[in-house]
Amino acid sequence: MTLKPYDPEMLNEFALRLLDLAAMMRQMAQRSREHRIEDLALHDKKAREWIGNLERWARKSLADVEMRIIEARASQRALSGPE
Numbered sequence: 801m802t803l804k805p806y807d808p809e810m811l812n813e814f815a816l817r818l819l820d821l822a823a824m825m826r827q828m829a830q831r832s833r834e835h836r837i838e839d840l841a842l843h844d845k846k847a848r849e850w851i852g853n854l855e856r857w858a859r860k861s862l863a864d865v866e867m868r869i870i871e872a873r874a875s876q877r878a879l880s881g882p883e
Contacts, residue, residue, distance in 0.1 A: 806814075832840060 828840075832838075
């Protein structure tokens with residue numbers, strides 16, 4: 801794996817791509833309902849594996865962000881000195 805620095809804008813762009821994918825899936829569901837397509841065969845094994853990996857990655861990344869926030873707060877308190 802390659803570590804790549806992400807700023808808030810890059811995180812937002814990533815999130816928007818995920819929302820676009822979710823919107824496509826919702827569109828497929830809606831169109832299927834509209835046209836009474838009850839059984840659409842899809843190869844989903846890899847997609848489910850990828851989304852599981854993405855969910856794990858996102859949870860770990862969120863935990864990393866929370867740790868950075870805690871560290872930043874501690875540093876700010878240390879710089880401000882005793883109260």
